[in-house]
Amino acid sequence: MSNSAVGIIGVGNVGVAAAYALFQRQIAGRLVLLDTDTRRAEGEAMDLMHGQALVGRVSVQAGDYADLAGCRVVVICAGVNQKPGENRLDLLNRNAEVFREIAGRLDRHAPEAVLVVATNPVDILTTVMQRLSSRPASRVIGTGTMLDTSRFRALLGEHYGVNPRSVHAYILGEHGDSEVPLWSSATIGGRRIVDQEVNGRRFDETALQALFERVRGAAYDIIDRKGYTNTAIGLVIAYLVRVILEDQKSVLPVSVDPAGVYGISDLCLSVPCVVGRDGVETPVPPQLSETEARGLSASAEVLRTSLAGMTIGGGDGGVSETSK
Template identity: 75%
Template structure:
């Protein structure tokens, strides 16, 4: 099944939205991209810039629009949000982002009620849950990018450590997309061979080295931001990959942010668990059997996220 004829909307043409649009455009994942921004001229400029690359990429239409132009889009990516003001509390920032999402949810329910929503605005787990509470569409059609990027970083680091292609590494970061994220060592594999307490490609499992590797993964975003001011390129690739999986109904298993629905004893919060992703969004959970320590990490992640949701003005 090809996705090329489908339309995809992107709300927010900041660094992440533009990186996602570029990745979708360059890979011809959709036949049409519709860009929205609170500054319409910026969206127009980004659309014009991409359109000038058609002779190098192929026939992909990119245009700026408003919410009514999202009618018929199969997937809509939300990267819009507000930045923290000097002296502003985290709760105040969350409430301002909730207000932004309240308007977006109402407009999308009116103009594109059947679309799958991909939430990429940070804090992604909290705002995915906010959108699920604000939108009338089923929760399974609202998913956050979650720890897909963290998992990609994790697999790349493990591939480098063991000297193999990262695509041959099967390992997940679960839980919060943030400081409390949980590396799942108990199911990590290279080519089907478990890493935990085994020798792989001549390298034994070294707990100290693995912990240092994970800490580099956990702090990767901060390390990049300290150098260039923001992260955008890799998350743009993550968004494009996730959109392709949805449009092509691939039934791929990806660590996205959803309500665990009782898995690991967790519910009423969004965090990352491997899920089957297809044309309807989240089509099922694939929760691996994890260690007691990893389970405790998941519970801690959920508690941190739930604490952030408390006190927010959502509905």
């Protein structure tokens, strides 16, 4: 178990799932939970603490920004919900104002922490946080397409009848409708699935495109059934936090500014990057097919269009959990 402290801002469905995953796996020695609903945060902290006899000693407390001093990682799951009659751009601008408040407080109280942004739209808000925070952009990471990639590998594992951990395949670009599956570099056991038989199955373009559509629509399907998604993204957050705390230097599809990789810059989207104790170290861009390259460029333009209309001002500054 790490002795490091981790903060979570926003303890709604996603924040609580992340806290539970971090607690159950003993990834941090101390968890600090923040929410504008302080009694909710206190209740969640108490509830987790009562599981120590089953899991091990992990301190969990509800706190304020001052309590984040010394945290090596702070996870941001906070934002405002859409009001009746409000358009997407209005919502983005209000969330940007919330992030301005969060950024200022984190720069004062936890200037050395790596920030993990999980609030949707994660690519837009990671870009906003990178611009607002005084810390290096490499220390502001969005969860990006880690969840999409996990879903992709899980369904490919099911399709080919293998453990998903044996599947190496990425979803890049936006965490959203314009995301891009990398079929050309997807492998199982070192065999490229596009041109080699794997476990008795050949690449079936129609079947696998339908599989990708299930990946892309997974959040909609889950929300339609249970109202929100939280458990898998909670696991994603815990995994990413562990990679940072343990300086694993793992290659993950996180949301960052590619800074010219694939000709994309000045916005955040997911590309594979080496991640360690100081956040993102370097991108590890796979070679793309022409179709994939066009798709990634189109995904970047979708995000650029959203960013172009944004301002940071107004809003009521309230912070609460938003669904993933």
